[in-house]
């Protein structure tokens with residue numbers, strides 16, 4: 605969808621900002637450009653909407669050589685979100701959001717309806733916020749308006765330059781989550797600049813790690829963290845890249861352990877005796893439909909004076925869905941000081957993740973991505989012991 609072919613940008617003062625860059629962003633893919641200040645990320649991005657012209661090389665958007673496209677027309681097909689959102693201070697939030705549709709000649713009513721829809725999509729109720737002015741919103745809310753405005757004309761391509769850079773870490777994480785949800789629904793082709801490796805890893809389908817004017821590695825977050833292509837990349841992603849992989853490695857059914865099980869309506873003493881014979885100390889309790897109810901201690905069951913497993917079971921409200929990142933499961937374990945966490949597929953109980961299994965899952969994902977990376981380079985022990 606976006607293709608760079610041997611693109612170089614040299615500024616008049618002789619600075620080579622981007623040097624012989626070739627890469628491709630697929631349709632519906634989110635690629636993050638990450639690297640230290642001054643390495644050429646913004647220059648790369650601004651060449652896509654022709655705010656900067658390359659010195660040599662070609663850039664294609666949707667198969668079209670953009671040097672042959674009128675820049676104004678080009679920009680209408682490319683949403684642009686920047687850190688300083690650049691909202692018009694004297695226009696309402698609704699009017700700000702409707703700017704591009706109005707520019708490209710949509711009827712006023714259609715442009716406003718679309719703007720309201722978009723505000724809703726980014727989590728701002730248009731009836732509450734639509735009539736406000738930018739100064740009446742928080743930084744995080746303004747940032748959301750920036751995203752809504754960029755999406756308003758439904759451009760296939762979105763360029764985002766440090767879109768969440770100006771807000772505090774908590775709001776930032778919230779905005780990232782919301783953006784991911786939205787992106788799952790709208791599937792734009794996104795090029796996003798960030799200097800924050802955590803953000804790059806969290807949001808990117810693939811990451812381009814920049815050195816000076818060049819891409820040092822262009823790959824999935826898992827591969828970049830698990831198998832850095834150069835010592836520079838290894839240093840840039842950080843010594844704790846083993847831990848960072850927790851956020852990009854998903855829980856798969858094969859990672860799970862099958863714990864002892866008891867049914868809600870079973871006799872407590874019978875279940876206790878059976879589980880004791882198996883050497884179990886606790887059991888997961890499922891209801892009549894095979895869905896997760898909670899857990900029970902085997903001794904408690906065995907010593908019960910009649911009654912069912914359900915009478916003695918503790919409800920369990922914390923679990924994680926299959927496909928969630930390992931980090932989420934680890935967080936639940938820590939929060940409850942538990943040695944395991946239940947994993948569900950919808951309402952169906954699949955098994956439990958234990959620290960040992962988590963460790964294995966992390967190792968599996970490193971092995972899958974990283975032929976030849978030394979085990980001891982990955983910080984497993986701190987995961988298991990933490």
Ligand SMILES: Nc1ncnc2c1ncn2[C@@H]1O[C@H](COP(=O)(O)OP(=O)(O)OP(=O)(O)O)[C@@H](O)[C@H]1O
Nearest residue numbers: 615617619621640641642643644645646647648799
């Ligand atoms: N108009 C310009 N004239 C001369 N040099 C420039 C110009 N714009 C950028 N540069 C230089 O080009 C290089 C790349 O800049 P660019 O803004 O693309 O980096 P960046 O990776 O986006 O950095 P940051 O994260 O700090 O925004 C830098 O050395 C910068 O000083």
